[in-house]
Amino acid sequence: MNSSVITFPGSNCDRDMDVALKKFGFKNKMVWHNDIELPKSDLVVLPGGFSYGDYLRCGSMASKSKIMKSVINFAKSGGKVMGICNGFQILVETGLLPGVLLRNKYLEFICKNVFVKINNKDNSYFKNIKKDTLELHIAHNEGNYFCSNEQIKEINDNNQIALYYSDKDGKVSEDNNPNGSIKNIASVFNKEKNVLGMMPHPERMIDPALSGEDGSIFFKNLINNLK
Amino acid sequence: MTVNEQVAIDHGLKKDEYKKICDLLERIPNITELGIFSAMWNEHCSYKSSKLHLKNLPTKGKNVIQGPGENAGVIDIGDDDAIVFKIESHNHPSFIEPYQGAATGVGGIMRDVFTMGARPIANLNSIHFGSPQHKKTKNLLRGVVCGIGGYGNCMGIPTIAGQTSFDESYNGNILVNAMTLGLVKKNKIFYSKAAGLGKPVIYVGSKTGRDGIHGASMASAVFDEKIEEKKPTVQVGDPFTEKLLLEACLELMEGDSIIAIQDMGAAGLTSSSIEMASKGKLGIEFNLNKVPCREAKMTPYEIMLSESQERMLIVLENGKEDLAKKIFDKWNLDFAVIGKTTDSKKIELYFDNSKVADIPIDTLVQNSPMYDRKWKKSKLPKKIKIKKEDFKNLKIVNVLNKILSNPNICSKEWIWEQYDHTVMGDTIQKPGGDSGVVRIHGSNKAVAASVDSSAVYCWAHPLSGGKQIVCESWRNLISVGAQPIAITNCLNFGSPENEENMGEFVECVHGLGEASKYLDFPVVSGNVSFYNQTKDVGIKPTPTIGGVGLIKNYKNVITMGLKKTNNIIIVVGKTEGHLDQSIFARDILNQKNGPPPEINLFNEKNNGETILKLIEKNYVKSAHDVSLGGIITSLAKMCIKGKKGASIKKPKYLINIFEYFFGEDQGRYIIEIEKIDFKNVTEILEKNSVHYDELGIVNKNELIIDDKSKVTIDELIKSHTNWLTNYMNK
Secondary structure, X not given: OEEEEEEOOOEOOHHHHHHHHHHOOOEEEEEEOOOXXXXXXXXXXXXXXXXXXXXXXOOOOHHHOHHHHHHHHHHHOOOEEEEEOHHHHHHHHHOOOOOEEEOOOOOOOEEEEEEEEEOOOOOOOOOOOOOOEEEEEEEEOOOEXXXXXXXXXXXXXXXXXXXEEEOOOOOXXXXXXXXXOHXXXXXXXXXXXXXXXXXXXXHHOOEOOOOEOHHHHHHHHHHHHHO | OOOOHHHHHHOOOOHHHHHHHHHHHXXXXXXXXXXXXXXXXXXXXXXXXXXXXXXXXXXXXXXEEEOEOEOOEEEEOOOOEEEEEEEEXXXXXXXXXXXXXXXXXXXXXHHHHHOOOOEEEEEEEEEEEOOOOOOOHHHHHHHHHHHHHHHHHHHOOOEEEEEEEEOHHHOOXXXXXXXXXXXXXXXXXXXXXXXXXXXXXEEEEOOEOOOOOOHHHHOOOOEOOOHHHHHHHOOOOOHHHHHHHHHHHHHHHOOOOEEEEEEOOOOHHHHHHHHHHHHOOOEEEEEHHHOOEOOOOOOHHHHHHOOOOOEEEEEEOOOOHHHHHHHHHHOOOEEEEEEEEEOOOEEEEEEOOEEEEEEEHHHHOXXXXXXXXXXXXXXXOOOOOOOHHHHHOOOHHHHHHHHHOOOOOOOOHHHHOOOOOOOOOOEEEOOOOOOEEEEOOOOOOEEEEEEEOOHHHHHHOHHHHHHHHHHXXXXXXXXXXXXXXXXXXEEEOOOOOOHHHHHHHHHHHHHHHHHHHHOOXXXXXXXXXXXXXXXXXXXXXXXXXXXXXXXXXXXXXXXXXXXXXOOEEEEEOOXXXXXXXXXXXXXXXXXXXXXXXXXXXXXXXXXXXXXXXXXXXXXXXXXXXXXXXXXXXXXXXXXXXXXXXEEEOOOOOOOOHHHHHHOOOOOOEEEEEOHHHHHHHHHHHHHOOOOEEEEEEEEOOEEEEOOXXXXXXXXXXXXXXXXXXXXXXX
């Protein structure tokens, strides 16, 4: 399986993503934001970080960078595109994903482990994951997912919500909403489910010596589903 | 502007210093030259009050590659890997403008590290605020934490450990000390010594603006009521540009284009250029019209003294300009050849086709003032006599809960959850442990790092306090299973012109030198911050130690949380029940006098090395050093982290139960071992003449003391976690 990780100026989880993808068997290439052509890929990843310093609006400038034209075309032709954290913010700015990501409710950066409940397993990202909740890690300042009432209805009806913040047993409530996201949403798909944006970082949870190992479940499963 | 004595005094120079400048130059300096002298001769850059005493610190050791005098210290960690590290203060600016002050402190220290070719792999910080009741404390704390996070998070470097304290002596002068560790291959370390004639000197990074002019001079003066007016001296940080600068510099460093490189930190272009020329015994010549400026009509004086951030000065090999420019263009950074190295041994500046400064480098560096300031020796205070009835109405569980929620003991999760501590995917021990631990990427090795200071001990008796912090740093590294290697220090004191403050400095430095020599724990880098003083009131002496150690296999890292029911808990090291200057004496008995605990360096070393032996043999399941709050506080933290309880009994010493459990004697650790290993462990301890007490066993969820006093772990967790969050959200 071939993957590509895009590096924007200010990306800082690009190496971590490269390590994770390779660990689980992807042949990964790093792609510079100023390139025009995407290498042949089964998966394109927009990594976390502070692309363009998060100036103007998180993800806004990166969404207009040269390589994004190819990424958008790739996504529109059904290619798998995954944006983590800042990558999610970029995807929202391109319009490939619905909604916006606002500043966290308490206006503070949050770095900690959270539990997420998988809402939709009928897609290449979460199909065959046995667990219903995963323990993942968040590290963001703008992860407060928001969209209009009509949009919420639409993404609900289309089964576009991928993950909810929850407790370890999968109970979704305000008590385990770390950033104020509407309906505890941590991750969404596009309508076709080939584009995924998520605030949690699975790439930081791929080793028992680190904060946890549920990221390994995610990546192992992902490569098998794409084969 | 015509220069005269008054102008010099307005620049922070003393009368006799101005006279010395005129004598050295054999003329009156012009305003640009005076600015350059004032920047190089202030306390912050020249170390004029401290260097006489710093000379005595031990700086060599078998693992030391580079000691003090470069941008940062460097130690060998085997396999051609080296760790570059340093701690630095950004106290004065952080009080004036907490967000930018703290942010640029973090930015500055990271630049010091990557200037040497090392990719930063971990940040730490030690921050100290006034009394929680003081009206400024909450906003300062919020601003500083936000600033540290804002910069470090954006750079993508994990913040892995830190220290926060509150004391009324910081009401008018907070402390913000930032430390960075970087990783480099031994043969790819870059230094700041210029070499060769006619080599191009290039300027890269951000443009120069009018921010931070006289920042270093501001940091070399006492605060007064006009402090708000000093805001323009605080630099403004841009972590995004720094991230680009980091990547661009490391990319250029892969080749062999660079002869010398120096970041523009305190005193900007002035000190960076002069340091490079001075170390290379060369001259340097600039055309200041070539310096990329952010604002129109900047004068040579402003260009030379600006402390705009995210800038580097590089001496290149001839003919490498195009190659270098290409890299900086790729990263969208300014690049300009602004001058060259010369054999004049002078700094010569040109602007609008005329020479605007012409100063022999020697006069700025070798001839800079050095003072043997007067200082007062402090006496060891008499021990306080605590009467039996003082303990009478105290219940141990209530005291413990109170101590766990003390601002200086309580959990600092509210702070470190705002720092990205897991980016880079190698954080093995996150904040909240004895030391932070990061894995060396792609290997089995890991480095541990800790920051410590004990202002109360240093204030009560500077010599003992100085020794104590080095020992505490050593213990924090050992507690996670790391072999301590070297330290960096950040020496925060009041005015050196005050004999008592100067005495505190001299004796703290003496104490820390003695301990680091004995423990073979040399000082490889550091920084001095004097004038942490508002009018006549200085801070408590606060030397901060950043310690670094090596763990051969990250899988053997020891954490403090208790692991398994029925395991045995042992206190290693002798308890005498020293309560003077303890949290217990100060907060519970309201007794603020007396000497700090005594340091026995022999025991310290012996106990620590024996613990490492036990860890190596895999006997230790969890460990924690005993520090503030004594045995019971340390054990409570082990219970909290492991969500397990403990049933313990005070050994049959003749001392009182409060003295035993809350005394702050030094050189002690608590370890958890399996029952079957008890005989082997105690044999090793006995063979090495290490005193130990068998304290009790791990249980499910209660702390039970002498069968009588009980408290659930949930209650302890509540006491420990809630104070800071409640305080900040009130």
